[in-house]
Amino acid sequence: MKRREQSQTEQLRQALAEREAQLQEARVRLAAVEGSTSLQVGRALTAAAKKPGRSLVKLPRDLYRLWRRSGTTRHTERRRGVEPVRSFDADRQEARLLTGVPGGGEDLLVAATVVGPAIAEAIDPYLHPVSLRPHDAQIVMDGVDVDLVLVSASAAAPGSPWAHVGDPAVVDRTRALHWVLESAAARGIPTVLIDDEPAPPALRAMGFDRVHKGDAGVPLHLFNPVAAHLTPGPQAVFVRGHRDEPVPDVLTELGAGVVDADSSGLAEALRAANVAVVPAFPSEDVRLRRRAWACGTRVVAHAAVPDPAGPAAEGLAVTVPRLRAEEPTPSEQRGMLRQVFLREATPVRLAEILDGLDFPPGTPGAELPLRGRSVAVLADPAGESDAELLADDLLAAALRPTEVVVPSTASRLPGIRRLRAEGVTVRTARFSAPDTPEELTRGTPDVRVGGLGPERWAVLAERATAPWAHLWTAPVGRRRLADLVCAVECSDADAVGTVDLGAGEDGGDPDGRPREDGARGFFDRPGTSGQQYVFVSSVVPELARTGLLRRGWDPAEWNRRGTRLLALGPDHGTGTDSDAEDAVYNTTDAPTGAVG
Known part of the structure; x- marks a missing residue:
C-alpha cells in the first residue's frame, strides 16, 4: 500500500510540474504576443479609427517608428530574463498529422527549417527537418517540440515559398519569420542563419543567435565516387559559375561537358569526369573543389581573365x-575523399555551426550530427602483446572510436588499461559462465572472422551502444577506420569489408573461374575487382551495423537476408594502410599549370 501511495504521489507531483511549466510557457508566449509588432500596429489602427481627428495625423509617424523598431529587434536580449521552457505538449495528434515528427529523438536533433533546396538535401540524413512555410509556421511551431531553428539565405531566392523574406516590401513572410524567431526566443531554442547566398540585408539583422558564412558542407550521400564507374560521360567537364559564363573554346574543341554549379546533375557530371574545370573565384573554387574531390575528380581552377603578369602559361x-x-x-x-570526410563533410560542418550554442536543458546538443560516425571496436586480444597492438592501433587512428568492447578476461591487460587512461570507454562482456574452462580457454569450433564465430561477435555487440561496430582482428593502420566509416556514409551500406574470395571473386566459382554455364548474375560484372567501391553479394566484414551483428547471423547469409554489402577495392588490401602522410591535393591553376 505504501508503494502505491508513493507512486500516486509521484504521478501527482509530475502532473503538477507539467501544469506549472505549461502555465509559465503560456505567460511567456502571451508577453511575446503583447510586445509583438503586429499587435502594436493593430492598436495604432484601432486608436486612429476611434479618434480620426488627431490620431490620423500621428498614424504615419507611429507606423514608421514601429517598422524601424521591428527591423532592429534582438530576440536574444528578450531571452536573458526568461528561463527556457520546454513544451510538454509535443505528443499531440495535430503535430503527428502535420509533420510526422512528434518530438526530439536520441539520435537526431529536430530542426524547424526555412532553407533552400540544396541545404535541405544536405542536412536531411543528419537532422530531423520540420519544414516551415509562411502560411503554417505558427501552427507547426506550436505543435512540435523542436530543438533548433535553422534558416538559410538561399530560402529567400525567387521562386521559393519564402522568396525575398527580410525585404520590407514582403511584409507577410517577414512577419511570419519574425514570429518564429520570437517563439524560439521565448522557448529557449537557438536560432541559426546559414548565409550561403546573397539575400536581403535585413534578414541577417533579425536577431539570430549565430550567422554562419558559407554553406552546409559537402553532403557525401550525394557527392561520392561509389557509382563513378557506372556513369558514362566525357572525361572533362566545365563547371559554370552562372549560366551566362562563356565556355572556353579550347574545352569545346576537347569535347568537354558543361554543367552549371547549381544544377541538380552536378554530382553525376563530376563522377563521370576525370578532371573538372571550375571558376577561380575564392568561394566557388573552394566549394566546387571539395565536391569534385568527393566524387574522385581532379580539379583545374580557370580564371576567365588570365593575369598577364603571371608566369608562363601552360x-x-x-x-x-x-x-x-x-x-x-x-x-x-x-x-581526396578522406580529406573531405574528415574536414568538410556536412555532419562536421553542422557540428561546427552548432558548437557553443545554448541549447535548452535535456537537449543532447551539437554532437548529435556526428552520432552516425560513432564506432564501437569489438576485439578479443589473446594476450598482452595483442592488447598493446590494439591500443597502439586505436590511439593512432585518424578517427578515434567511441568505445571498445572486449571479453571480461581481457579487461585487465595493460593495453586495455592504457585505452581507459586515454579516455576511451571500455566495456566488457562474458562469452559464458565465469571461471569455466570454456571461458578461460575461449576456444570455439566455429571459426569465422578473426577466430570468432558469429555468436561470439554477437555477445560483444550486445554491450556496444554505438550504431557501428568494427571487428578488430589485427592492426589496420591509422586511416583504415576513417575509410570504412566514410564508405558507409557515402553508400548507406549495412556492412563494408573486403571481397570474400571463398565465394568466388566477381561472382564466379570459389576457385575464381567463371561459372560453367556461362551465366552471370547482377554482381558478375567483369572488372569489379579493380574498383574502389562496389556492392557485392558477400564480404569479409570489417565494419557493420551493430544491430546486424547482434543477430548472430553468418556473414555468408547477410546478402540473402536483405543487407547491403560494400566491398573496398584491392588498394585497401586486407587491412593495413600505408602510414605515409596524406598528399596535398591542390588545384592546378590554368593557364599557368602550376600546382598551387
Whole structure:
C-alpha cells in the first residue's frame, strides 16, 4: 500500500510540474504576443479609427517608428530574463498529422527549417527537418517540440515559398519569420542563419543567435565516387559559375561537358569526369573543389581573365588533356575523399555551426550530427602483446572510436588499461559462465572472422551502444577506420569489408573461374575487382551495423537476408594502410599549370 501511495504521489507531483511549466510557457508566449509588432500596429489602427481627428495625423509617424523598431529587434536580449521552457505538449495528434515528427529523438536533433533546396538535401540524413512555410509556421511551431531553428539565405531566392523574406516590401513572410524567431526566443531554442547566398540585408539583422558564412558542407550521400564507374560521360567537364559564363573554346574543341554549379546533375557530371574545370573565384573554387574531390575528380581552377603578369602559361590545351589521360589512382581517390570526410563533410560542418550554442536543458546538443560516425571496436586480444597492438592501433587512428568492447578476461591487460587512461570507454562482456574452462580457454569450433564465430561477435555487440561496430582482428593502420566509416556514409551500406574470395571473386566459382554455364548474375560484372567501391553479394566484414551483428547471423547469409554489402577495392588490401602522410591535393591553376 505504501508503494502505491508513493507512486500516486509521484504521478501527482509530475502532473503538477507539467501544469506549472505549461502555465509559465503560456505567460511567456502571451508577453511575446503583447510586445509583438503586429499587435502594436493593430492598436495604432484601432486608436486612429476611434479618434480620426488627431490620431490620423500621428498614424504615419507611429507606423514608421514601429517598422524601424521591428527591423532592429534582438530576440536574444528578450531571452536573458526568461528561463527556457520546454513544451510538454509535443505528443499531440495535430503535430503527428502535420509533420510526422512528434518530438526530439536520441539520435537526431529536430530542426524547424526555412532553407533552400540544396541545404535541405544536405542536412536531411543528419537532422530531423520540420519544414516551415509562411502560411503554417505558427501552427507547426506550436505543435512540435523542436530543438533548433535553422534558416538559410538561399530560402529567400525567387521562386521559393519564402522568396525575398527580410525585404520590407514582403511584409507577410517577414512577419511570419519574425514570429518564429520570437517563439524560439521565448522557448529557449537557438536560432541559426546559414548565409550561403546573397539575400536581403535585413534578414541577417533579425536577431539570430549565430550567422554562419558559407554553406552546409559537402553532403557525401550525394557527392561520392561509389557509382563513378557506372556513369558514362566525357572525361572533362566545365563547371559554370552562372549560366551566362562563356565556355572556353579550347574545352569545346576537347569535347568537354558543361554543367552549371547549381544544377541538380552536378554530382553525376563530376563522377563521370576525370578532371573538372571550375571558376577561380575564392568561394566557388573552394566549394566546387571539395565536391569534385568527393566524387574522385581532379580539379583545374580557370580564371576567365588570365593575369598577364603571371608566369608562363601552360594553358588549358595542355593541362586538361594531361590530367584527363591519367585516371586518379585508387590511393589518390581515397585520399581526396578522406580529406573531405574528415574536414568538410556536412555532419562536421553542422557540428561546427552548432558548437557553443545554448541549447535548452535535456537537449543532447551539437554532437548529435556526428552520432552516425560513432564506432564501437569489438576485439578479443589473446594476450598482452595483442592488447598493446590494439591500443597502439586505436590511439593512432585518424578517427578515434567511441568505445571498445572486449571479453571480461581481457579487461585487465595493460593495453586495455592504457585505452581507459586515454579516455576511451571500455566495456566488457562474458562469452559464458565465469571461471569455466570454456571461458578461460575461449576456444570455439566455429571459426569465422578473426577466430570468432558469429555468436561470439554477437555477445560483444550486445554491450556496444554505438550504431557501428568494427571487428578488430589485427592492426589496420591509422586511416583504415576513417575509410570504412566514410564508405558507409557515402553508400548507406549495412556492412563494408573486403571481397570474400571463398565465394568466388566477381561472382564466379570459389576457385575464381567463371561459372560453367556461362551465366552471370547482377554482381558478375567483369572488372569489379579493380574498383574502389562496389556492392557485392558477400564480404569479409570489417565494419557493420551493430544491430546486424547482434543477430548472430553468418556473414555468408547477410546478402540473402536483405543487407547491403560494400566491398573496398584491392588498394585497401586486407587491412593495413600505408602510414605515409596524406598528399596535398591542390588545384592546378590554368593557364599557368602550376600546382598551387
